[in-house]
Amino acid sequence: MSIETRGIVKRFGNFVALDDVDLNVDSGRLTALLGPSGGGKSTLLRIIGGLETPDAGTVRIANVEATGVPAQRRNVGFVFQHYAAFKHLSVYRNVAFGLEIRKRPKDEIRKRVMELLELVHLEQFADRLPAQLSGGQRQRMALARALAVEPSVLLLDEPFGALDAKVRRELRDWLRRLHDDVHVTTVFVTHDQEEALEVSDEIVVINHGRIEQVGSPSDLYDKPANDFVMEFLGPVTRLGGALVRPHDLEIFTEHVDNAVEAEVIRLQRIGFEVRAEFRTKDEQPWAQLTRGQAEALELRPGNRVWVRPVG
Amino acid sequence: MADTLPPRLGSSRSKWTLRLIALGYISVIVLVPLYVIFYKTISEGWSTFWAAISSDEAVTAMRLSAECAVASVILNTILGIGLALLLTRYRFRGRRLLGALADLPISVSPIVVGLALVLVYSSTSGWFGKHLDFQVIFALPGMIMATTFVSLPLMLRELVPVLEESGDDMEQAARVLGASGWQQFIRITVPTIRAALAYGIVLTLARSIGEFGAVRIVSGNVQGSGQTQTLPLLIDDKYTNFEPGPYQLSMVLILVTIVAIALTSLRRSKEHA
Numbered sequence: 001m002s003i004e005t006r007g008i009v010k011r012f013g014n015f016v017a018l019d020d021v022d023l024n025v026d027s028g029r030l031t032a033l034l035g036p037s038g039g040g041k042s043t044l045l046r047i048i049g050g051l052e053t054p055d056a057g058t059v060r061i062a063n064v065e066a067t068g069v070p071a072q073r074r075n076v077g078f079v080f081q082h083y084a085a086f087k088h089l090s091v092y093r094n095v096a097f098g099l100e101i102r103k104r105p106k107d108e109i110r111k112r113v114m115e116l117l118e119l120v121h122l123e124q125f126a127d128r129l130p131a132q133l134s135g136g137q138r139q140r141m142a143l144a145r146a147l148a149v150e151p152s153v154l155l156l157d158e159p160f161g162a163l164d165a166k167v168r169r170e171l172r173d174w175l176r177r178l179h180d181d182v183h184v185t186t187v188f189v190t191h192d193q194e195e196a197l198e199v200s201d202e203i204v205v206i207n208h209g210r211i212e213q214v215g216s217p218s219d220l221y222d223k224p225a226n227d228f229v230m231e232f233l234g235p236v237t238r239l240g241g242a243l244v245r246p247h248d249l250e251i252f253t254e255h256v257d258n259a260v261e262a263e264v265i266r267l268q269r270i271g272f273e274v275r276a277e278f279r280t281k282d283e284q285p286w287a288q289l290t291r292g293q294a295e296a297l298e299l300r301p302g303n304r305v306w307v308r309p310v311g
Numbered sequence: 312m313a314d315t316l317p318p319r320l321g322s323s324r325s326k327w328t329l330r331l332i333a334l335g336y337i338s339v340i341v342l343v344p345l346y347v348i349f350y351k352t353i354s355e356g357w358s359t360f361w362a363a364i365s366s367d368e369a370v371t372a373m374r375l376s377a378e379c380a381v382a383s384v385i386l387n388t389i390l391g392i393g394l395a396l397l398l399t400r401y402r403f404r405g406r407r408l409l410g411a412l413a414d415l416p417i418s419v420s421p422i423v424v425g426l427a428l429v430l431v432y433s434s435t436s437g438w439f440g441k442h443l444d445f446q447v448i449f450a451l452p453g454m455i456m457a458t459t460f461v462s463l464p465l466m467l468r469e470l471v472p473v474l475e476e477s478g479d480d481m482e483q484a485a486r487v488l489g490a491s492g493w494q495q496f497i498r499i500t501v502p503t504i505r506a507a508l509a510y511g512i513v514l515t516l517a518r519s520i521g522e523f524g525a526v527r528i529v530s531g532n533v534q535g536s537g538q539t540q541t542l543p544l545l546i547d548d549k550y551t552n553f554e555p556g557p558y559q560l561s562m563v564l565i566l567v568t569i570v571a572i573a574l575t576s577l578r579r580s581k582e583h584a
Contacts, residue, residue: 049487050487051483051486051487071483071486071487072486072487072489072490072491073489074487076487077487078483078484078487080480080483080484082480084480084481084483084484085481086481086484086485086499087477087481087503088502088503088505089502097485097488097490097498098488098489101485101488101489101490101494102489142484145484145488146487146488149488149489
């Protein structure tokens with residue numbers, strides 16, 4: 001089911017959170033809303049979910065006008081950063097909540113809830129309370145709860161933001177696989193570019209309440225529309241006044257065309273890569289090299305080299 | 312070991328000193344007076360006890376106290392939840408002022424509360440009371456109002472911190488899952504505040520049963536037919552007129568409060584287990 005917003009404006013007092021935002025999310029895709037905090041991406045997600053009302057603009061979900069429809073009747077699944085687990089209900093009852101509200105028959109609920117608990121690998125925890133689960137388990141429960149009502153779209157607000165790095169990585173892979181199985185149109189908010197690049201089919205970069213660029217992860221990485229997108233999506237350094245990716249720099253030990261003369265200031269090994277810092281006449285670029293490259297060039301601090309962007 | 316021993320000794324010594332001070336303090340202001348009342352009640356014999364609590368005026372006083380207390384507990388539950396939700400879930404101009412006002416009854420003398428109610432609701436001279444065709448002051452409605460007023464902050468002080476701490480994420484999640492406002496309240500909010508609500512009800516109940524000052528003013532302390540004398544007022548009367556019974560009646564009040572507080576602490580320890 002597709003999502004479409006037109007001309008969304010949202011202000012909080014004098015602060016403009018969203019400024020005339022048009023967004024298209026195609027059916028069945030996994031889309032990331034990526035941007036720095038305070039950029040408006042969560043507000044946009046909450047407007048799509050009906051938890052926030054826009055000051056202007058329209059929202060359509062599955063080609064149906066949804067702007068004035070209350071959250072209860074939008075049939076969306078929403079996952080919150082801090083899980084919003086119903087603390088007084090068991091894992092089973094948490095997942096069953098939406099179905100109980102919809103007054104589905106008991107055995108249908110039982111069947112559906114057990115299916116979902118299996119999907120999120122929590123079937124043996126059905127009788128536990130949320131307080132007895134780890135953060136990652138709670139978030140998987142929240143996902144099962146959101147999916148239980150067969151939502152037309154699934155919205156996740158910084159779903160892994162409160163988890164530690166390792167669990168976050170596991171859940172990220174798992175979300176990707178889950179989406180490949182379930183195929184529900186999914187939009188998730190993140191400020192972590194790595195997460196967006198790794199998981200999503202499409203990334204929407206949002207900053208200062210505006211959409212900066214929309215595209216596939218590789219499009220955005222290779223053909224950023226502006227310096228902001230380039231800086232936000234990966235490491236950058238400055239050479240000859242232009243932004244370049246540090247792994248897109250070539251180093252030579254003698255003069256070549258278009259290269260800038262530089263002095264090696266510092267070499268730092270980080271695992272398999274070597275980070276080389278240079279000083280040119282008026283800049284201090286750095287390059288990301290493999291160990292092999294660094295050794296072949298016999299780089300030492302104080303060496304004179306020539307640096308130029310690839311291509 | 313040598314490093315940790317001295318501070319541990321010191322801390323245990325200060326722990327014992329603190330315990331002694333606390334125990335001494337509680338003995339002087341709570342335990343000894345309670346014991347005296349208990350002793351007086353027992354020493355005057357069971358027949359005196361029975362006579363004191365079964366007289367017509369005592370039974371009516373207990374009934375009035377119970378009616379006042381039950382009514383104000385019900386009102387406080389409804390008003391308390393409503394006001395607590397308003398103060399924690401909504402942002403509006405004057406919210407802080409409203410919060411401070413709601414806390415006022417605890418710091419203002421109950422006598423002042425009573426007088427204020429008389430000024431407003433008195434059927435002869437009150438601003439508002441003049442236009443009502445039923446009696447508020449010197450009658451049950453005024454007594455209930457006074458009791459509710461002085462005990463409302465106790466309920467709020469239990470509910471507001473719990474609501475603030477839990478936030479409204481759960482309600483939002485329920486909303487997206489299709490729950491109406493009422494369903495969110497019954498299925499999510501009420502279970503979240505249940506323990507605090509129970510404790511708030513007990514505190515309000517204890518305060519309502521024992522309320523003296525405000526009720527004294529608005530009730531007029533009428534005896535005999537049309538009695539508006541509640542249990543605390545009756546105790547005061549007996550005591551100042553050297554009539555028999557004040558200790559026995561006090562014992563009743565104390566027992567009710569102890570039972571109420573014991574019930575909640577039982578609940579609390581069960582929830583923590």
